[in-house]
Amino acid sequence: MLGVIILAVIGALLVVVLALWLFGERWRLLRRSTRRMVREGGFGLNAWHGYVYGRWTNQYVNLLIQSSPLTPTRLGTRSARWLSDHYHGKVLTQEHAEAIIDSKKDIPLQDLEQIIPYPTARNLVLKGPPDVAVYECACRHARAEHCQPTRVCMVIGQPFVDFILEHNPQSSRRLTQAEALELLHAEHERGHVHSAWFKDALLNRFYAICNCCKCCCGGIEAMMKYGIPMMASSGYVADVEQDLCNLCGACVDACPFSALSADDTRLARSWELCMGCGVCVEKCPTDAMTLVREEKKGIPLDVRVLA
Numbered sequence: 001m002l003g004v005i006i007l008a009v010i011g012a013l014l015v016v017v018l019a020l021w022l023f024g025e026r027w028r029l030l031r032r033s034t035r036r037m038v039r040e041g042g043f044g045l046n047a048w049h050g051y052v053y054g055r056w057t058n059q060y061v062n063l064l065i066q067s068s069p070l071t072p073t074r075l076g077t078r079s080a081r082w083l084s085d086h087y088h089g090k091v092l093t094q095e096h097a098e099a100i101i102d103s104k105k106d107i108p109l110q111d112l113e114q115i116i117p118y119p120t121a122r123n124l125v126l127k128g129p130p131d132v133a134v135y136e137c138a139c140r141h142a143r144a145e146h147c148q149p150t151r152v153c154m155v156i157g158q159p160f161v162d163f164i165l166e167h168n169p170q171s172s173r174r175l176t177q178a179e180a181l182e183l184l185h186a187e188h189e190r191g192h193v194h195s196a197w198f199k200d201a202l203l204n205r206f207y208a209i210c211n212c213c214k215c216c217c218g219g220i221e222a223m224m225k226y227g228i229p230m231m232a233s234s235g236y237v238a239d240v241e242q243d244l245c246n247l248c249g250a251c252v253d254a255c256p257f258s259a260l261s262a263d264d265t266r267l268a269r270s271w272e273l274c275m276g277c278g279v280c281v282e283k284c285p286t287d288a289m290t291l292v293r294e295e296k297k298g299i300p301l302d303v304r305v306l307a
Contacts, residue, residue: 121202192279
C-alpha cells in the first residue's frame, strides 16, 4: 500500500513537471535548483522520487514512521532489505563528521563498496569546502514528543543545498563552516549520533549528515525495533578500561544501540550491537571509555583519505 501511494504521488508530479516542460516555456517555470537536479538526475522516476523526498521531507518521513511503520511484517523481508539497500546511513565518529565539513579538497564520484556495504546509493561527491544547509529533522518532526533542537539535519553539497534552501525557506538556512562545526559539537555533547546518509533517489549518493537521537530517529528505530539494517558501523567499537569505570551507568543509558550493560562488578559491551558512534565516550565521567579501530566492523568514512 505504501509503495502504491508513493508511486501515485510521484506519477502525478511527473505529469505536472512534464506539462511545464512542454507547455510552460520549457525550464522557465521550474525553479533553478529543480532544473539543476533534473540535469544531473534526468527525468526518470527515481529523479522525481528524489524531488518528492527533498520537497516534502517531513511529510515523506512522517508517512514512513507514523502512517506505515517500516516493519518486516508489513514490508516483507525482501522489501525490508531493499529499503535499507536504497536508503541507508553510515555512523560517523565526531572526528570524521567534522572532517567532512572541514574538507578543503574536492572529493570525486567514486564507489564506496568497502565503506558503505550496500549495493546502491554509496557514492560521494563534494566540492571543498562543501556547501552546508541545516533544516528540520523529519524524524523528530514526526514524533508527538521529540528531542530539541529540531533543526539539526545538515544537507551537504550541491545541488542538494540549493534545492532545500529554495523549496524549504522557512525551515532551512545556510551554514558557515564554523556554524556547522559548532552544531556537530553541540549535538555530540547531547549524546546524539552523527551519521552520513545516502539515498538512491538523490543521485545515488551522499547528501546529508544527520544528528540522530535514539528516541526519534527512524533509522535507529528500524534497526533496533525491527531488525532492518539501515545503518552501517563507523568501523570502530567502544572499549572500556575496567579499572577506571565506576559503574555509574551513564554510558549504558546513553548508548543509542543498547550495546552496553552493567552489573554490580563489571561493564559489558556487545560487539555485535556496538556501532562505534562514540556517544559513550562523551558521556563517561571518568574517561574509562574509548573508541578503538575494529577491521571486522568495516572501513571508516574518512574523507581525508578519499580526497
